[in-house]
Amino acid sequence: MAAQSVYVHIPCCRAKCAYCDFNSFAGLEGYLAPYVAALVREIESFPFSPSEALLQANESVHGRERGVRQDLSFVSAPSVVSPVEITPHSFIHPMKVPGKETRVSTVYFGGGTPSLLSLDQVQRLLGALSSLLVENAEVTLEANPGTLDYDYLRGLRGLGVNRLSLGVQSFDDALLQAMGRIHSAREALEAYYQAREAGFDNVNLDLIYGLPGLPDVPEFNSGTSGEGYLARWNDTLSRALALQPDHLSLYALTLEPDTPMGAAVASGQLSLPDEDLVADMYVLAEELLEQAGYAHYEISNWAHSETRECRHNLTYWRNQAYVGFGAGAHSYLDGYRYHNVPNPLEYIARLERGESPVDEVSFTSKETEMAETMMLGLRLTREGVRRAAFRERFGRELDEAYAVPVQELVALGLLEDLGEAIRLTPRGRLLGNEAFARFLVCEHQAADSR
Numbered sequence: 360m361a362a363q364s365v366y367v368h369i370p371c372c373r374a375k376c377a378y379c380d381f382n383s384f385a386g387l388e389g390y391l392a393p394y395v396a397a398l399v400r401e402i403e404s405f406p407f408s409p410s411e412a413l414l415q416a417n418e419s420v421h422g423r424e425r426g427v428r429q430d431l432s433f434v435s436a437p438s439v440v441s442p443v444e445i446t447p448h449s450f451i452h453p454m455k456v457p458g459k460e461t462r463v464s465t466v467y468f469g470g471g472t473p474s475l476l477s478l479d480q481v482q483r484l485l486g487a488l489s490s491l492l493v494e495n496a497e498v499t500l501e502a503n504p505g506t507l508d509y510d511y512l513r514g515l516r517g518l519g520v521n522r523l524s525l526g527v528q529s530f531d532d533a534l535l536q537a538m539g540r541i542h543s544a545r546e547a548l549e550a551y552y553q554a555r556e557a558g559f560d561n562v563n564l565d566l567i568y569g570l571p572g573l574p575d576v577p578e579f580n581s582g583t584s585g586e587g588y589l590a591r592w593n594d595t596l597s598r599a600l601a602l603q604p605d606h607l608s609l610y611a612l613t614l615e616p617d618t619p620m621g622a623a624v625a626s627g628q629l630s631l632p633d634e635d636l637v638a639d640m641y642v643l644a645e646e647l648l649e650q651a652g653y654a655h656y657e658i659s660n661w662a663h664s665e666t667r668e669c670r671h672n673l674t675y676w677r678n679q680a681y682v683g684f685g686a687g688a689h690s691y692l693d694g695y696r697y698h699n700v701p702n703p704l705e706y707i708a709r710l711e712r713g714e715s716p717v718d719e720v721s722f723t724s725k726e727t728e729m730a731e732t733m734m735l736g737l738r739l740t741r742e743g744v745r746r747a748a749f750r751e752r753f754g755r756e757l758d759e760a761y762a763v764p765v766q767e768l769v770a771l772g773l774l775e776d777l778g779e780a781i782r783l784t785p786r787g788r789l790l791g792n793e794a795f796a797r798f799l800v801c802e803h804q805a806a807d808s809r
């Protein structure tokens with residue numbers, strides 16, 4: 360399957376947010392120039408073929424399966440030893456394979472904080488990518504509102520960036536401060552208006568819910584039913600909707616214990632809303648966004664019209680092939696999942712020495728590919744998983760491969776059967792992980808019975 364999308368990882372941030380465990384680092388801005396040079400080198404080595412590279416390498420060690428990106432981490436199955444054993448160093452990459460033409464329809468600059476790139480650096484990267492892009496490709500850049508001004512945004516638009524994803528996270532200054540964000544609610548508003556003025560007609564806002572209550576904000580501590588949490592989330596949502604963004608991504612906070620906010624929760628300094636309250640926040644968002652005319656097309660994503668759905672992320676959810684460039688970037692190509700070394704300095708050093716940046720590779724078995732297609736596809740709350748597409752891709756009937764989980768999940772009210780497709784019910788959206796786990800179990804049963 361040819362790659363549909365390209366992801367470019369920019370691992371620098373001005374400051375590390377208190378809840379963040381992404382592959383991003385404060386204090387590395389001084390390395391952006393060699394990092395961009397390394398990226399250009401990696402990009403220019405494409406297209407290559409993992410399978411052809413492996414055949415030529417003719418070596419073997421084992422690989423483990425890993426998730427795609429943070430927001431797709433549920434794909435991470437318990438580790439599966441691949442049928443083809445692989446060593447990262449035998450996986451010759453970068454390696455150009457002549458005649459393997461690839462054109463992708465989306466590019467996504469993610470991070471980290473891609474808006475720390477200078478306009479010259481964005482131009483260099485887009486120049487390196489230009490031979491891979493179809494006309495009218497969707498080109499998204501994630502931006503931190505604390506790093507933007509009108510001239511920069513205008514410059515980005517002029518370079519061909521046509522979708523801006525603003526990491527607003529909240530319009531609540533107390534919560535922004537607790538999160539360690541480098542911007543205020545007012546700066547986020549200004550960035551949004553400047554983006555519109557600069558010509559961006561496709562703007563996403565990222566928001567986070569399920570954030571901890573704040574000990575010195577009485578609203579969070581009154582009563583036990585969570586009205587304070589809901590009221591403040593309602594306020595953030597209302598302020599976001601008043602802007603009429605084209606797209607909204609709403610993420611429930613997941614805290615790792617080794618982050619400052621995770622440690623504060625573990626020590627009792629901060630307390631998280633309980634699961635029911637987080638579910639109430641999600642339901643509140645569903646209601647408000649529906650009233651405002653947004654289509655809920657993925658568990659965590661809403662678009663004002665179909666043309667504003669994130670084409671890049673649809674590649675992930677449809678389990679299609681993509682290539683990631685940069686430190687820690689993940690790729691899924693020709694049946695292989697692999698990712699680069701996460702450390703940006705090691706990434707730069709490897710590329711400068713002309714070595715492969717690939718850190719880990721695994722082969723995706725058919726059973727795994729089917730399970731991932733189900734789990735990712737069911738995230739698409741409107742289209743779900745289409746039976747005909749499944750049949751065409753795997754040469755099997757969905758109902759034959761997954762008779763038991765589909766029947767059980769329909770009986771539990773988590774899945775609905777539309778005939779042409781199956782998809783999650785509103786209750787299923789709240790309990791998505793429970794539904795997805797059943798397809799993983801099936802995958803392992805299938806693998807065990809081989």
Ligand code: SF4
Pocket residue numbers: 371372373374375376379380381383470471472503526
């Ligand atoms: S700006 Fe984003 S990537 Fe950077 S530290 Fe904050 S949450 Fe993490």
